[in-house]
Amino acid sequence: MRFNGRRALVTGAAGGIGAAIVRALRAEGAKVAVADRDVSGVEAEAHLPGDLLDPAYADALPEAARAALGGLDIVVNNAGVITRGRVTETTDADWTLSLGVNVEAPFRIARAAIPIMEEAGGGAIVNTASCWGLRPGPNHAVYCMTKAAIASLTQCMGMDHAHQGIRINAVCPNEVNTPMLRTGFAKRGFDPDTAVAELGKTVPLGRIAEPEDIADVVLFLASDAARYMCGALVEVNGGKAVA
Ligand code: NAD
Numbered sequence: 001m002r003f004n005g006r007r008a009l010v011t012g013a014a015g016g017i018g019a020a021i022v023r024a025l026r027a028e029g030a031k032v033a034v035a036d037r038d039v040s041g042v043e044a045e046a047h048l049p050g051d052l053l054d055p056a057y058a059d060a061l062p063e064a065a066r067a068a069l070g071g072l073d074i075v076v077n078n079a080g081v082i083t084r085g086r087v088t089e090t091t092d093a094d095w096t097l098s099l100g101v102n103v104e105a106p107f108r109i110a111r112a113a114i115p116i117m118e119e120a121g122g123g124a125i126v127n128t129a130s131c132w133g134l135r136p137g138p139n140h141a142v143y144c145m146t147k148a149a150i151a152s153l154t155q156c157m158g159m160d161h162a163h164q165g166i167r168i169n170a171v172c173p174n175e176v177n178t179p180m181l182r183t184g185f186a187k188r189g190f191d192p193d194t195a196v197a198e199l200g201k202t203v204p205l206g207r208i209a210e211p212e213d214i215a216d217v218v219l220f221l222a223s224d225a226a227r228y229m230c231g232a233l234v235e236v237n238g239g240k241a242v243a
Contacts, residue, residue: 002028002225003025003030003031003074003222003223004028006029006073007030007066007069007070007073008030008033008072008073008075008076008222009032009035009061009065009072009109009113010022010032010033010034010035011035011036011076011077011078011079011105012036012080013034013039013078014034014037014039014041015019015178015180016216017078017128017176017178017181017211017236018076018078020043020162020209020214021076021209021214022042024212024218025074025219026043026044026045031070032044032069033047034046035048035061036156037050038081039133046064046069048064048068052100052101053097053101055104058104058108058109058112062116063112072116072120072123074127074222075110075113075124075242076125076128076218077105077106077109077125077127077128077150079101079105080103081097081130082140083142084139085140086139087142090142098142100149100153101238103149103150103153106153110168111123114161117164121165121224122165122166123166123167124167124221125157125166125168125169126170126221127150127153127154127171128170128173128214129147129148129154129233130147130172130173130174131172131174131237131241131242132144132234133146133147133149133150133172134148135241136242137242150170154170154231155231156231162230166211167230168230169226169231169232169233170233171214171217171221171234171237173236174203175208175209175240176209176210176211181196182196196208202240203237203240205238206239208238221234
């Protein structure tokens with residue numbers, strides 16, 4: 001029960017990795033406020049539905065979570081969207097969506113959460129970047145760029161806010177078996193189960209990640225066991241390096 005008495009806000013809580021993070025935090029004693037467009041199916045102590053593209057919603061989320069839970073010790077900026085294609089195939093809408101959800105929303109949430117955490121004596125923020133934010137990946141130029149941006153923001157914030165007792169780190173998954181990955185396969189005409197099994201063969205560990213594999217690392221970064229980690233980008237990739 002590492003998180004007894006801790007209060008956490010998780011965005012993208014209805015998605016594959018987000019739902020696993022919420023389950024794991026609650027199983028270890030945390031009170032969790034869940035944020036996503038629709039959180040009606042997610043068990044939690046507080047429900048804060050909304051659209052992260054709405055700046056006022058993102059700005060207000062940390063205070064809403066603090067008010068609902070009686071404090072805010074942990075923020076997990078997990079929500080994300082993926083747009084595919086090279087720059088020449090990227091629409092203005094893809095650009096606005098990707099930057100809005102993957103970069104601007106976590107920026108707004110961190111900006112609002114840091115003073116709340118500082119006043120309470122500290123806290124932990126875990127952002128979700130990607131292996132594709134550390135090195136380039138093919139045919140997803142803007143997605144990779146947004147994940148590089150959140151990775152950089154994490155390193156900078158980790159440095160800038162350590163003295164306030166706030167540890168800010170990021171998890172960097174490679175492929176994870178979630179709706180984000182599976183709908184991508186389906187859109188391209190592949191059977192998701194077959195594609196996930198085939199992709200697993202390319203991973204040294206023999207399978208792609210399940211959401212729980214990522215959630216466990218997020219919980220570690222949010223826990224006191226990571227007390228000396230600030231601005232770290234932790235790859236969780238089953239041994240598969242992005243070329
Ligand atoms: P997912 O699609 O299952 O979940 C993402 C969640 O974010 C969804 O529930 C969605 O509703 C929410 N979201 C998206 N836009 C939103 C908005 N405007 N307002 C509110 N909520 C919004 O995807 P996932 O695989 O669980 O992804 C979680 C995180 O992990 C993302 O940041 C993603 O980029 C990252 N990631 C995923 C993989 C992978 O292979 N699945 C790999 C590396 C990184």
